Amino acid sequence: MAEYSTYGSVAVLQVNNPPLNTFTRHVLQALVSGLERAQRDPAVRSIVIAGKGPTFPAGADLEELLGTAAAPLLSNLRMVDKHVDTCQKPIVCAIHGTALGGGFELALASHYRLAVPSATLSLPEVHLGMLPGAGGTQRLPRVVGVKSAIQLITSGQDIKAQQALTLGLVDKIVQGDLLKEAVSFARSVEGRPLEDRRISQRTVPDADKVDEVVEATRKTILRKARGAIAPLTCVQAIQASVLPFAAGMAREADLMTYLMTSWQAAAQQYVFFSEREVRQWSHPRDKHINFRTAKPTVIKSVGVVGAGTMGAGITISLLQAGLKVVLLEVNKKQLDKAIAVIQKTLRQKSASQKMSQLTTTMDYSQLSDVDMVIEAVFENLRLKKEVFRKLDVITKPQAVLASNTSGLDIDKIAAATKRPDKVVGTHFFSPANVMRLLENIYGKKTSAETVATVMQLATTIGKVGVLVGNCAGFVGNRMLGPYRSEALFLLEEGVDPQDVDRAIEEFGFPMGPFRMTDLAGNDIGWRRRIEARLTTEHGPPPDTPALYRRGDRYCPLPDMLCLQGRLGQKTGAGCMMLQEAKDDLTENIYIRFRTDGSVFDLRRLLAHTKTLEELILDLLFADDCALLAHTEAALMSHHAPSMCNRYDPGSRTALPDPVVLQMIQDYRQEHGFKKRTISSQEIVERCLYSLINEGFHVLDEGIASRALDIDVIYLFGYGWPRHTGGPMYYVERVIGLEKLLRSLETYSARYPNHSHLQPSPLLRDMVAKGGSLAALGTTDSKL
């Protein structure tokens, strides 16, 4: 647990609790015993604390901290802290790997800190809804000042060894053998006075400015926290660091107790474990096929078909993970742009050597030898089937063929091949090299081995892979459908787009539904609706009632926006208007290519491009192109679509556009909707409860096997606020299933033709029988 040895006058305590050397109560007890022994032994004049194996302690053991062993764990943690801080012999911490949370706090309580260059330190408790409660909020500001401490603790960010040295958090970077160096360092400081080495005895360098600093950062923290209580509570604790140390520690303990007993901490800890638990997948339809029984194929090389935004992002992810990639694109210009983007991104990440792993081609035969192909062409079933037909002929028979689709039928794509068992969906989220979620979709014939292969791929490339079944929109986009519909119905009844967005953003989402579609592109959903024959490129299908499709209520407002060319941020036109937007920006959008300075009118370009989607993707992707407002635009105003939201080039700040508000008002009048005042609570409930209700359908149909799979999809792919634990956790633990059912009953009685408000049979059943979502399909849950 903590191995004791001596090297002459130096006692070495090595924490040995593999794999992360986390602090359990027994480890801490062993540390206390070791420290007492070293203090008692007159031959020992200094002490080194280190981690055995791959890392310095990564903090308190969460299973103990969050379980029944919390009290003895905390009491032992305090005992270690006291022993270290008051020890009359110098204590040197030798840091390698990751010194996190309580591990880093132990190091801060010690007198000296040495680290290897690759070491990382951090106080990540805020991500678990807690604060660094073993003196972290009191000692860190005494070294780096209140301002930096607020930044480091409220972000929980990693501090690399070199940065730690600059900040004064470590005393020396050790290049050679850490333990050997630490022993000789300890020997060199024996007998020196320790008072100025005790961080607890120092004063905070910017103590006189604490209120000023807190005031200045509060607004930013509030904005970033989006309803999470931990960041602001961390600030309160840091504020107390200007008090005498004992008083500050007492304040830290009180605030830690407050956080630890909050529902948000429980939610964030659930997220931590769920992120890891999704790796322990099992097939929703056959539990015998799971992460233990199914063996993945080894993937060393991947072909990516399509070098648009998604294809380039996927390629970057694969290269960063050290895989060989063959990127295929039939359009030379597009391919060149992709190469430039990939090069630039990898260079920014100082990973230019990874470019040598990339082959680019316009020739399908180059894919003959890859282990797997990820197709990332336009979201068009016909096109995807054509690509798969080709891939089936060209690639080796054992190669896995994956489609990056956001909702098309995997079985139909698989049917275009003679190897449906090797066909699977891999739904990446944009930007694919940044977003952590990978929604993996199995088809009727996808083999266990293929499923295991894409789940393994997710881990290899640092994504959170979630296995789901095949249905329109899969899990994420399918659940988003009712949410968007309800947001639109709210517009009909009287709220404006910005009211809906504000209510959802106050709940904790980074973006409300309208700003989100503006960002993603209003035309994406429009194309999908056209393909599903819910609308056409010219307006509603003939002989169709304006507000109904196939018996369901339908709001045509987004189609109307698209018909008027209001496609979202990428065209500078969306659902809200920018503060900085000049009047003439409303008229036209111009594109200037940085390479030769040539300027094009976007709408003229559109006229010469096969599809709008192609052009948009092309432009979005273009490294050498900038959208800009042009005063001459006014000259061509007769071409210009009026915009729903307007976005200044380079800015994302949106303001309501009077043109759109007028359009909505006219629409209400035309269809006899009476405007009424709608509360934020109703907005949030109707949008989110309809989304969650769809989640129950998804579980009922076996599209997702566990509620936590849905939560992880929403947390990592859709910006669901982390401190609420995800949609299914939130509704079960915070709202209550019964309350959800009653609310849905009320709303569905009021809106009988909004089918997504009809409570799902599974929800009814669970409320009737007192069932629990956590128990559904979950066998290994740690919570």
Ligand SMILES: CCCCCCC[C@H](O)CC(=O)SCCNC(=O)CCNC(=O)[C@H](O)C(C)(C)COP(=O)([O-])OP(=O)([O-])OC[C@H]1O[C@@H](n2cnc3c(N)ncnc32)[C@H](O)[C@@H]1OP(=O)([O-])[O-]
């Ligand atoms: C008055 C009150 C006073 C309170 C005092 C509080 C003191 C202190 O401030 C509290 C803390 O230290 S809070 C703690 C602060 N520390 C943190 O928050 C550290 C959180 N951990 C991490 O950031 C990452 O896990 C690492 C970077 C450590 C490793 O990353 P990686 O190499 O990619 O590996 P991986 O896949 O991530 O994990 C592998 C396995 O380890 C498991 N596990 C992990 N940490 C655990 C823990 N602490 N414990 C137990 N288990 C932990 C993880 O679940 C997984 O299990 P599975 O069964 O295999 O699925």
